[in-house]
Amino acid sequence: xxxxxxxxxxxxxxxxxxxxxxxxxxxxxxxxxxxxxxxxxxxxxxxxxxxxxxxxxxxxxxxxxxxxxxxxxxxxxxxxxxxxxxxxxxxxxxxxxxxxxxxxxxxxxxxxxxxxxxxxxxxxxxxxxxxxxxxxxxxxxxxxxxxxxxxxxxxxxxxxxxxxxxxxxxxxxxxxxxxxxxxxxxxxxxxxxxxxxxxxxxxxxxxxxxxxxxxxxxxxxxxxxxxxxxxxxxxxxxxxxxxxxxxxxxxxxxxxxxxxxxxxxxxxxxxxxxxxxxxxxxxxxxxxxxxxxxxxxxxxxxxxxxxxxxxxxxxxxxxxxxxxxxxxxxxxxxxxxxxxxxxxxxxxxxxxxxxxxxxxxxxxxxxxxxxxxxxxxxxxxxxxxxxxxxxxxxxxxxxxxxxxxxxxxxxxxxxxxxxxxxxxxxxxxxxxxxxxxxxxxxxxxxxxxxxxxxxxxxxxxxxxxxxxxxxxxxxxxxxxxxxxxxxxxxxxxxxxxxxxxxxxxxxxxxxxxxxxxxxxxxxxxxxxxxxxxxxxxxxxxxxxxxxxxxxxxxxxxxxxxxxxxxxxxxxxxxxxxxxxxxxxxxxxxxxxxxxxxxxxxxxxxxxxxxxxxxxxxxxxxxxxxxxxxxxxxxxxxxxxxxxxxxxxxxxxxxxxxxxxxxxxxxxxxxxxxxx
Numbered sequence: 001x002x003x004x005x006x007x008x009x010x011x012x013x014x015x016x017x018x019x020x021x022x023x024x025x026x027x028x029x030x031x032x033x034x035x036x037x038x039x040x041x042x043x044x045x046x047x048x049x050x051x052x053x054x055x056x057x058x059x060x061x062x063x064x065x066x067x068x069x070x071x072x073x074x075x076x077x078x079x080x081x082x083x084x085x086x087x088x089x090x091x092x093x094x095x096x097x098x099x100x101x102x103x104x105x106x107x108x109x110x111x112x113x114x115x116x117x118x119x120x121x122x123x124x125x126x127x128x129x130x131x132x133x134x135x136x137x138x139x140x141x142x143x144x145x146x147x148x149x150x151x152x153x154x155x156x157x158x159x160x161x162x163x164x165x166x167x168x169x170x171x172x173x174x175x176x177x178x179x180x181x182x183x184x185x186x187x188x189x190x191x192x193x194x195x196x197x198x199x200x201x202x203x204x205x206x207x208x209x210x211x212x213x214x215x216x217x218x219x220x221x222x223x224x225x226x227x228x229x230x231x232x233x234x235x236x237x238x239x240x241x242x243x244x245x246x247x248x249x250x251x252x253x254x255x256x257x258x259x260x261x262x263x264x265x266x267x268x269x270x271x272x273x274x275x276x277x278x279x280x281x282x283x284x285x286x287x288x289x290x291x292x293x294x295x296x297x298x299x300x301x302x303x304x305x306x307x308x309x310x311x312x313x314x315x316x317x318x319x320x321x322x323x324x325x326x327x328x329x330x331x332x333x334x335x336x337x338x339x340x341x342x343x344x345x346x347x348x349x350x351x352x353x354x355x356x357x358x359x360x361x362x363x364x365x366x367x368x369x370x371x372x373x374x375x376x377x378x379x380x381x382x383x384x385x386x387x388x389x390x391x392x393x394x395x396x397x398x399x400x401x402x403x404x405x406x407x408x409x410x411x412x413x414x415x416x417x418x419x420x421x422x423x424x425x426x427x428x429x430x431x432x433x434x435x436x437x438x439x440x441x442x443x444x445x446x447x448x449x450x451x452x453x454x455x456x457x458x459x460x461x462x463x464x465x466x467x468x469x470x471x472x473x474x475x476x477x478x479x480x481x482x483x484x485x486x487x488x489x490x491x492x493x494x495x496x497x498x499x500x501x502x503x504x505x506x507x508x509x510x511x512x513x514x515x516x517x518x519x520x521x522x523x524x525x526x527x528x529x530x531x532x533x534x535x536x537x538x539x540x541x542x543x544x545x546x547x548x549x550x551x552x553x554x555x556x557x558x559x560x561x562x563x564x565x566x567x568x569x570x571x572x573x574x575x576x577x578x579x580x581x582x583x584x585x586x587x588x589x590x591x592x593x594x595x596x597x598x599x600x601x602x603x604x605x606x607x608x609x610x611x612x613x614x615x616x617x618x619x620x621x622x623x624x625x626x627x628x629x630x631x632x633x634x635x636x637x638x639x640x641x642x643x644x645x646x647x648x649x650x651x652x653x654x655x656x657x658x659x660x661x662x663x664x665x666x667x668x669x670x671x672x673x674x675x
Contacts, residue, residue: 012432013379016440018462021379022360025399026345027353028383028391031362033338034330035372035380042490044326049078050086051322052093054271055315056101056260061304062315065101065260065271067093072267086319093269093317096262101271103310105259111276112250115283117168117198118211118243121347122340124163127242127289129333132234133368136332136351142231143212146239152227158215159224160239164348165209168198170243174213178247181217190248190282198246213243245287252280256303263311275303329369343397374465374489382440386431390424447494452476456497458489465489467497482520484542499542504528508546510553518544529553565599566607573607575599589614 013021052067080086128134143163149156175195221237260271362376405411443459454470470478481500504519514530518541525541527549534556566575582599584591591614
């Protein structure tokens with residue numbers, strides 16, 4: 001089907017970077033957004049700036065004003081770049097005011113704020129993330145349950161309309177239902193003269209369904225709370241309130257702006273104070289939309305009543321230091337919003353895309369924000385550098401239109417397949433031949449090891465990021481050390497990297513004289529005593545001392561002691577306590593101890609007899625895999641027979657390749673299979 005760069009791009013990712021990676025049509029631009037945002041944050045250099053604010057008192061009240069004009073020039077963000085400049089301006093203002101400012105102008109206005117449109121899939125995911133802390137999967141899973149039906153005492157009933165939609169329109173019947181409820185519950189004065197009509201702004205919108213709304217406005221969240229789970233109640237309340245609010249009158253604010261000038265020297269500067277008061281809450285009485293990274297500007301900020309030309313007291317002028325901040329990392333809500341703005345993907349796929357990014361270890365969560373892992377950044381840069389066209393935001397969005405045309409039978413899928421496949425397959429072959437593994441994993445040179453004089457580099461390996469001393473061409477084998485949690489390929493420095501080679505650390509000896517070492521292995525940090533190992537879980541092998549290590553060793557020995565029922569050391573046979581009961585093992589075979597036998601009384605001969613009858617470990621699972629494979633082949637043959645009638649000679653088919661073209665899931669596009 002026309003659904004992914006995967007089957008072609010995956011082998012090159014597996015060969016050049018590591019196995020198990022994927023590069024879907026929507027997934028890859030999403031990953032690129034997250035990775036490039038992290039690049040921006042790392043490259044960001046904070047810039048200092050200062051603001052000046054005046055504390056004004058009048059009668060029994062006080063308020064804050066800010067300097068907006070100085071010596072005839074408008075005050076910009078970087079007008080006062082440092083402390084000396086800010087303090088100089090502050091002193092000039094204090095002299096010019098002499099503790100008094102005069103009200104130069106009062107400007108009063110009325111501001112309206114209209115309600116948000118009913119939910120689409122995308123806006124529901126965004127708002128549930130902001131207000132409820134739900135991830136996209138949790139939102140869609142909960143919405144699915146509400147749509148499919150809940151037993152509310154009179155049988156199962158669907159509580160919301162279809163939750164996969166780009167539409168914000170509501171049916172005439174539902175509008176009448178909603179308006180009746182508003183009039184009865186909130187008063188006719190909260191009802192606009194005619195229903196509000198909304199239009200979809202999203203690119204590539206599919207509007208086969210209504211916006212997401214309750215199936216009955218009269219079914220209030222409180223009325224059905226006892227029939228819903230906690231998540232269902234929260235999400236239904238969100239949908240119900242948003243829908244009702246969308247058909248109410250706007251909220252009305254009275255705003256006032258005061259311009260204040262120094263009493264003694266009015267031309268030196270101008271201060272401004274802004275205030276607002278909510279006069280009529282309108283829809284805000286029911287629902288208020290959330291936002292990302294923006295402070296709430298709807299709160300009341302009342303200013304005391306003053307008149308033009310009135311003299312007010314200036315208590316102080318404060319100069320405050322600030323620094324610019326880097327752009328924020330994406331949340332699920334802001335990522336979904338950005339994908340939608342670019343016209344990339346479909347609302348129904350966003351949850352699975354985000355899930356894939358997490359499952360592939362391309363991203364991790366820092367609170368509610370996406371942080372790209374080393375694997376994610378390497379994959380994103382590889383695709384951006386070598387498959388630039390295919391992870392371009394505009395290409396992905398324009399392909400969405402083409403796929404829509406195919407789904408509507410306005411375009412033949414074969415030319416679409418051919419147009420994509422020819423240049424793409426050639427590019428894959430070129431990159432397989434021209435790009436080295438070192439280039440693909442974006443090996444970063446850190447410097448030179450002071451002891452050996454050999455180069456030190458950091459790169460991504462099959463089991464994660466690691467530091468390497470030396471090269472494969474050296475006479476002496478390279479040394480390797482995995483990065484510690486929290487260390488990144490892009491930020492680790494030479495001294496930090498060399499610290500990693502202090503392992504294994506010699507800690508001393510056990511009371512029995514066994515040497516004790518601390519190190520990190522494939523499965524995490526451990527302590528070794530003699531020829532045995534014990535995991536030290538969250539402890540740091542670089543800092544753990546002998547006393548702490550002996551605690552782990554003692555606990556391990558005690559656990560082993562309880563686990564070992566009998567030990568025929570000379571023959572390498574043990575009777576052990578296992579998860580499913582006692583068993584005999586020689587490390588190649590396991591044999592259950594019969595229920596009528598006491599494991600402590602088993603003789604060596606009896607153990608040998610039990611093991612001779614036992615299968616070799618792993619044989620059963622291997623057989624199972626072979627059987628599964630055979631079944632899969634059988635199914636594949638049947639499928640091939642079923643599609644034998646359709647013969648399409650495309651470049652993709654002629655080359656013998658099986659490919660899935662641009663996309664991530666096949667749910668929104670027709671299945672197009674070369675046969």
